[in-house]
Amino acid sequence: xxxxxxYPPEWPERIRALxxxxxxxxxxxxxxxVVLLKDTDSAPVVHMLRRRASMxxxxxxYAYPGGGVDPRDDDRHVRWAGPTRAWWASRLGVDExxxxxxxxxxxxxxxxxxGVLLAGPAPDTVVGDTTGDDWEADRAALVARDLSxxxxxxxxxxxxxxxxxxxxxxWITPEFEPRRYDTWFFVAALPAGxxxxxxxxxxxxxxxxxxxxxxxxxxxGDLLMMPPTVxxxxxxxxxxxxxxxxxxxxxxxxxPVLAGAKLVDGELxxxxxxxxxxxxxxxxxxxxx
Numbered sequence: 357x358x359x360x361x362x363y364p365p366e367w368p369e370r371i372r373a374l375x376x377x378x379x380x381x382x383x384x385x386x387x388x389x390v391v392l393l394k395d396t397d398s399a400p401v402v403h404m405l406r407r408r409a410s411m412x413x414x415x416x417x418y419a420y421p422g423g424g425v426d427p428r429d430d431d432r433h434v435r436w437a438g439p440t441r442a443w444w445a446s447r448l449g450v451d452e453x454x455x456x457x458x459x460x461x462x463x464x465x466x467x468x469x470x471g472v473l474l475a476g477p478a479p480d481t482v483v484g485d486t487t488g489d490d491w492e493a494d495r496a497a498l499v500a501r502d503l504s505x506x507x508x509x510x511x512x513x514x515x516x517x518x519x520x521x522x523x524x525x526x527w528i529t530p531e532f533e534p535r536r537y538d539t540w541f542f543v544a545a546l547p548a549g550x551x552x553x554x555x556x557x558x559x560x561x562x563x564x565x566x567x568x569x570x571x572x573x574x575x576x577g578d579l580l581m582m583p584p585t586v587x588x589x590x591x592x593x594x595x596x597x598x599x600x601x602x603x604x605x606x607x608x609x610x611x612p613v614l615a616g617a618k619l620v621d622g623e624l625x626x627x628x629x630x631x632x633x634x635x636x637x638x639x640x641x642x643x644x645x
Contacts, residue, residue: 368638370532371617371624384528384536386454388462389422391524391588392470393598394546399566400598402589403470403552406561417580418563418570420588421469422462422539429460432506437479438519447523448540449610459518462542464505468498470562471553474521474544475514482517482547520544522605524591527584530615530626538612541588543605545598567593583634584613 373379392403404418430453439447444455467473467486476482486495494512497503509516522543529536546552552562565573567589573579574586581589595601615628624638 367532367626368624370534371626371638372619374532374617375619379532381531382534382536384538386425386458386461387423387537387539388425388458388465389420389539389541390462390466390521391420391541391543391592392466392472392546392552393543393592393601394564395598396566399568400592400595400601401564401566402570402592403546404563404565404570405469406563417582417585419582419585420541421466423465423468424537425454425457425461426464426501426504427457428504429457429464429506430454432504432510434460434506434509435513435515437515437517438521444518444523447606447610449526458540459521460505460516462521462540462544463516464498464508466544468495471495472546472550473514474517474547475509475512476517477513477515479515479517481515482520482550483514484549486550487553520547522602522608523610524605524608525584525588526610526612528612528614530617532617539584540610541584543592543598543601545602583615583628583631586634587613587631 370379374381393400394403402420404420406418407416434456436456441452441456444459445452448455448458450458463474471486473483473486494503494508498505498508508514524541524543526538526540528538552564570579570581570589571586571593574581574589592601595604613628613630615626617624617626619625622639624636626634626636626638628634
């Protein structure tokens with residue numbers, strides 16, 4: 357492997373099946389992930405977690421806190437600060453109820469997997485320490501889906517701080533994958549007074565790392581990452597502070613990136629529109645279809 361691009365061994369077979377019509381794509385599930393940033397003297401650093409090798413999807417790969425949307429958060433009233441649901445709907449390319457659920461998922465997953473909560477008792481505040489037993493009990497209930505995020509916010513009397521998030525990009529898992537996600541990527545700065553911790557059962561390691569250092573590790577093959585993670589790191593690395601990255605978010609293109617695959621002269625060719633560096637040519641020993 358020339359770099360650390362995560363590459364499932366079953367892809368060639370599944371791509372061939374998709375090309376010959378024997379594989380029907382599954383519908384992607386909605387998901388959200390958050391690139392959590394923290395300023396240092398030299399450059400912003402990004403919070404990343406390494407997925408356990410036993411995970412069915414992207415095992416061993418470095419990623420950001422994230423996960424699926426809970427449909428229970430579509431309709432329930434949520435105390436809300438920042439841009440309106442209508443604004444978020446336009447930004448994310450969905451309706452208002454879906455926009456609420458996607459933003460809730462971004463904030464919930466950051467809390468579930470990193471212990472960081474982008475919410476507060478008032479529209480201009482964030483909570484402080486969330487490490488007590490009562491907080492942990494609620495976090496565990498969220499992870500188990502015994503409690504929806506909307507219910508959690510209501511019980512705690514908290515306001516969701518959508519103004520602390522910036523929508524950055526959107527990627528859809530390729531059609532030949534058995535597990536597919538339509539994922540909205542957000543950026544956020546670590547709130548003052550809060551600290552990250554490895555709260556995820558899906559990760560065996562977490563790091564704060566400069567985007568440039570992460571990319572060096574990827575180039576050496578030391579850090580496994582999926583194309584969306586790599587692309588986002590490259591983009592974030594252009595900014596000198598977390599605030600600069602957040603300020604740039606509203607102008608980002610949210611057109612979904614969906615990989616394509618085709619058979620050409622005995623090779624499977626994978627490509628991601630707008631991201632030529634990820635193009636892969638995989639020999640199959642057969643003729644093109």
